Amino acid sequence: MPPVGPSGFTLRSLADQAFSRTAGAPLIAGNAVRVLRDARENYPAWEAAIREAHTSIHLEMYIIHDDRVGRRFMDLLAAKAREGVAVRVIYDWFGAGVSRLRGLFRSLELAGGEARVCNPPSIKATFGFIRRNHRKLLVVDGMVAYIGGLCIGEAWEGIPSKRVEPWRDTAVEIRGPAVAHAEESFVESWRWCGGDLTGLGADARITPAEAGTVSLRIVPTEPFSADMLRLDLLIASVARERLWITDAYFMGHGPYASALTRAAQDGVDVRLLLPHGSDVGWTVPVSRSLYRSLVDAGVRVYEWTGSMMHAKSAVADDRWVRIGSTNLNINSWLGNWELDVVIEDTDIAATLDAHFQEDLVSTTAISVGPRGRLMVSPAPRRGRARQSARRVVREVTGVARSLSAAVTGSRPLEDFEAGPLLLLGTTFLVLAAIGLWEPRAVAWPIGAIFVWVAITMLIDGWRARARRREP
Secondary structure (H helix, E strand, O other): OOOEOHHHOEHHHHHHHHHHHHHOOOOEEEEEEEEEEHHHHHHHHHHHHHHOOOOEEEEEEOOEOOOHHHHHHHHHHHHHHHOOOEEEEEEEOOOOOOOOOOOOOHHHHHOOOEEEEEOOOEOOEOOHHHOOEOOEEEEEOOOEEEEEOOOEOHHHHOEHHHOEOOOEOEEEEEEOOHHHHHHHHHHHHHHHOOOOOOOHHHOOOOOOOOOOOEEEEEEEEOOOOOHHHHHHHHHHHHOOOEEEEEOOOOOOOHHHHHHHHHHHHOOOEEEEEEEOOOOOOOHHHHHHOOHHHHHHHOOEEEEEOOOOEOOOEEEEOOOEEEEEOOOOOHHHHHHOEEEEEEEEOHHHHHHHHHHHHHHHHHEEEOEEOHHHOEEOOOOOOOOOOOOOHHHHHHHHHOOHHHHHHHHHOOOOOOHHHHHHHHHHHHHHHHHHHHHHHOHHHHHHHHHHHHHHHHHHHHHHHHHHHHHHHOO
């Protein structure tokens, strides 16, 4: 019999209450769950489900690239739309880039399907467009859902002709009552994107019959909700034996890094599996700036030396599993729309344990060497990197953590932070020289930003005043 606490509550019921309130999501029993690794397992399952669709296909995807993989999926969705299946697609304006301009969604829309962009730049909110719809969700007929870290593009399948290996990623297939909750999250996103809600909730109102024995929570988060942040902190606090984490863009802020170090100091086997190289290059040195305190506390840190490690998952105490789209950084926790599955099942946990240990074969362990320097092996050579204006911007903005440490002296700087600091210092010098030589070159852009902000405020204020006057 479970131990009984105050007022007759069992410790198990108290734990369920804590997780439900923290995640803002109920525990849903009676599901069948299958863990799928990489595109080689996910894409065939997705495509098979789409081909078998009878009523609806709902796809919410951060990235849909205009490449052979993206076009393959769009052709398949267009074919189902021509058969009369209701096909609705949500994509993020930043993640999908110029895919719409290049006509990626044209065949789908001509076939009767719909594709809506999430949160594009708008005069209504000056900087509101920086929030990302980072979710990865596919729901078919309201009966099966796929949730995880994979987007749609060649990167996940790899490019054999260029010797580019597939990205490492994880997702789950869900059948059972929880699918209705996944469908509800899509309905909310569709509403936010201005889509027609007529008949959209039909599948969400039909709760599928029980299909298995797995209990789980569907956790859809919105900007500033912080549900997954609270849940990640809770799991780090209650883990008693082990906490194994895989993440693509780890930049754990102070409270989360402290939770991991305290768990390790308390005897919990805490392990972090992170990328050695990344498509967003600046995130690796930022992650490494956290290594010293983690390793000193007993956290074991590993860097993946294969293709890009893009999975976002965690397994704790052979019972709790988290798989989804949320990365361990402030942008994901507080700035994005994200979607995760939190599973309470020993068999699924054992599967994640096994996958984690298999992945360790392709890693380098991080250690503190002589003179207290971090031992990080050189990054493996990759294929030719794709350059873009967006990547250049991210390289510059990614040095904020190093800048803070350099200016405030809050911690010792690591040798690998020299590059970002030199880059930022040079950038500041160039901007200062331009401002001194030709002040208008700096003043005009700043003035334009203030005008943009002012117009946004005036429009919002006028609309609020108009609503107040309505009878």
